Amino acid sequence: MLLIAKQSEGQLPQMHQKTETRMDQSKPHPEVIHYSNEEQSSRLLLQLNRLRQERILTDVLLCSDNTEIPCHRNVLASSSPYFTAMFCHDFRESHQEKVDLKGITSSILSDIVDYVYTGVITITMEIVLPLMQAVSMLQYTGLFEACSSFLQEQLSPDNCLSMIRLSEILHCGSLKEKAREMAVQSFSDVSTSDDLCELSLPELMSYLEDDRLCAEEEQVFETLLAWIHHDPFSRRGAISDLFKKVRLRYIHPTYLFQFIASDPLIQSSTLCTEVIESVRRLMFSITTKCGSDLKPLWVTPRRYTCRETLVLVGGRKNNEQTSREALLFDERTQRWQWLAKLPLRLYKASYVCIHSILYVLGGLTMNTKHRVVSTTVYMLSLKTNQWRTAEPMIQPRFAHQSVSYLHFIFVLGGLGPEKQVCDTVERYNSMFNQWEAMVPMPTAVLHPAVAANDQRIYLFGGEDAMQNPVRMIQVYHIGRNMWSMMETRTVKNVSAPAAVIDDKIYIIGGYTRRMIAYDTKANRFLKCENMKARRMHHAATVFNNKLYVTGGRFINGHDVIEDSDSFECYDPKTDTWTTKGTLPYKLFDHGSLSLVCVSNKPNPPECVVGCHSLSAM
Template sequence: MKHEYVASYKSQLFDNNNVISLLSMDQPAVKVFHYKDKEQSSNLLLQLNRLRQDGILTDVSLCSDNTEIACHRNVLVSSSPYFRAMFCNNFLERQQTKINLKGITSAILSSIIDYVYTELISISMESVLSLMQAASMLQYGRLFEACSSFLQEQLSPDNCLSMIRLSEIMNCNSLRDKAKEMAMKSFSDVSASEDLCELSLPELMGYLEDDSLCAEEEQVFETLVAWIHHDPLSRRGAISDLFKKVRLRHIHPTYLFQFIANDPLIQSSTLCTELIESVRRLMFSVSSKCIGDTAVDFKPLWVAPRRYSCHDMLVVIGGRKNNEQTSREALVFDEESEKWQWLAKLPIRLYKASHVALHSVLYVLGGLTTNTKHSQVSTTVYTLSLKTNQWWTAEPMLEPRFAHQSVSYLHFIFVLGGLGADRRLTGSVERYNSMFNQWESMAPMPEAVLHPAVAAANQRIYVFGGEDAMQNPVRLIQVYHIARNMWSKMENRTVKNVSAPAAIMDDKIFIIGGYTRRMIAYDTKANRFIKCANLKERRMHHSATVLNGKLFVTGGRYINGHDVIHDSDNFECYDPKTDTWTSKGTLPYKLFDHGSLTLTHVSQTWAKS
């Protein structure tokens, strides 16, 4: 029988070889096929779990709370460095068949063993902390991070500070980073929580000095005051160190001098009062020379930049829309999406009002009312902040005017010229002091001009060109010395702009177009003009502002090659580093005689309508 079996096997093998030989005849060489069974590992784990449940081949029991869970050593060793060290080294447990695990409840241990054999586990608020502790102890890293991910999903401004504490106890970096990020982004809500008052001084200092903190400086001050009042006896001494973290340059002067300066905590600190007095002298003198005239090292505090969470946004307001009527629209440009969004509408239509930004607030000053039966020249001042997206009225101007110019410097707004109530050209100048909410008359311009380019730099206001009452271009630069309240003027043949905006970048005043394609930059330090790349068309009645180191020009009117005037919806950008123009798309509609300016807002705070 044995010989017959062998003969049969050889015959079958011969036949198989013949088949292989036949398949390979006259056929090209075939690559080796690498087969991977995707279900093998899951099936293997499933079979191992069934063996465990049936008690087959188990060789160790994990014990907790008088409960024994039978397992396979090789599975435990393969799943965790903790068990690999326990069973593969010369520890006592290597010889034991029962291992008592202290500090882990039987329910948690059972869940983890099920996870090892099935890859599945349920995490809830009731079990997550115990699971996290056990996963850390037993060195199940992915389970530990799964618990962290679960806690991250539960994060809110109310509990993020507590989560940071927990992450430090658990030594969980991923949870700590996520909770810290929420605390920074939602500081407005976090600062009102009881948990913030429980922070230590170094922890609070860490938040307040962080550039990425999403908070206005007024709120930074209110937070440190609330923290001190929580335990005044032990914390009052920290006021000066904390107050240095407040970036005074970016606080509204009214709030600084009427509220902060009169706070009892601030008044109790010599250093704090010296800092405020330094700011007061700086603003009143309209000069930067007094920065060093103080006992404290004030300069680093004064030049501290805005926090990274403060973003500049381009806002377009008013103007003639589609050459039909004066617009009440206000638009803001979202750089991330490169789309325009609508803000709250102006309360009334104002023809040729002026527009300026001061302390992250948009001011619309004067103008000719066009939505009444008889148009009137206005003294009204409207204000808007991105935080509230609501219009308010401020202290009105001393004189009604429209087609005038406005410019801000430090805590002042200067309003120059325009057409008065009698529709005649005026050279009068008035100044708004935001610290005292007051207007006052200043020295008038030497020559009244309409539609000049105006900019403020180095304690001076520069007025370039424009036209006189007979609509003749004026080739003149008029300079107002802010501290001395005096004007000077000089003729300059380079100046020939009318209805052109001006903008400042790097100590240079850029004058963009004005019935011409030309753009020139006036170097205020060298007292000379520099020629820049030309515009594509002859532009006028447009507007310009600086955003993130580039010059943005919006709308206006242009003259084509056939000397025909067209309204424009152009949105262009000039890069001074490359001296080039780039199209940024278009405005939502054609627009001219409008305002274009830059407003600062804090992340998470600006109200979209």
């Protein structure tokens, strides 16, 4: 060992010399070094906990249920404002050897002390509530929020209302906020729970007036009825206040007039019956303007959970055969989803939406050896994603036009069983599921652009039986059941859709790239930005105040007609077109409609979530 030491000492000058050489070549070394040891704090806690367990330097005993837990005052005071105040101020506990903590069980206190010394604790449903109460008293904010996060993970529609009650007792704002969010988003499930009937009137009112409430208005009404019937003697007087929270404009008329209006509770309230009668007068007056007494209730917007979705249905797919497909496009995810298929292949049916229910009317049936012109009316509710039938039309027809206004559907023209051009018009009343014949068109035309606005239906252009373009606007006054005509050289469209935005009717293409807007108030045409190609047999609908144009057929640069899978959007504010990608397949002569859905999820599943509709019909 001595020899080794001597050898090492003999080498020291050389090592020192080499080190000096390296330092001369490097940058000047810093005069101060900031040293950090990340393990120091954890090692210190471990040592303190060992000292506690061995009762070394402990100077206080925390007592509960005849159990004494030795601790260090300085550790407790450093961990909590509660113990800081207790041990660092002139309280008697600062001098006592034993401190009795009432209201905390020995097992919970032991868990908390272990947490203070180790930073680790196991939270379970068995201990979370007494633990939260204890750490709330002892002012361990981080552990309190950890318990809150644990309870938030346990939230469900079955317990969210009771969790709100619990959060109020514990004064836990984060838990209350999450539980409230769950109750609002899952209101369809929550509304059937017993806990809802235990809400106070102000609490129920706060839910029913919440714009985020994820429920159909029919269900909102049924919820308030269930709440009243739970304690009718003391609650029936609240019917008029609660009824004001139901957004009547978005309830199916049949449900409103047949179910709500006939309910004994509603009939017992003068205010409720007056409101319903005002809605009835508004519906039957064929006007969209309501009186001052109804306006505050009628103009209330849809809830935020109601979102518009774009639906495509029918048409010719990939130029092969008439399609039974129905597609839904969600703008937030930019994805297409498949809905239930149409029961039959229908060539040149018409498509319309009313009360967020999709209607497919008439058409030429394509699933038999003998083609039959149909009077059948199919309906699709996004809530059930199932097709069912309504009352059939009076007259079989295909290649016709349909348009909705208020609670009516109007069917105009088309071709009959003998392929004769029809001038007939019929109207469907969705309140009573009935059809009636109206005054026929002055001039029978095929493939006009059709739109309804301000109590009128406008037919622009089209072609006659000899396939000659008709330069004419035919206007039907809905309330008067009469027609007027205006000849104009501006109109020259065939197989072009029309859509309404802010009292302007946009006519999109029709064997042309041109798009024009007819201002119904000023009675004049406005030129808009052209499309990129000459289009016909395409579809258009208004979606989030923009115009969406899908599919169709176009004439390419070599004057050859091709099918299209284009998906384009027109913004009237900027007068610009943008592409939205492509459809899943090429499509023309299809329906394109905007339907309103109720959704409580940021990303909808493959099967569509609830939609505002009358599923009981």
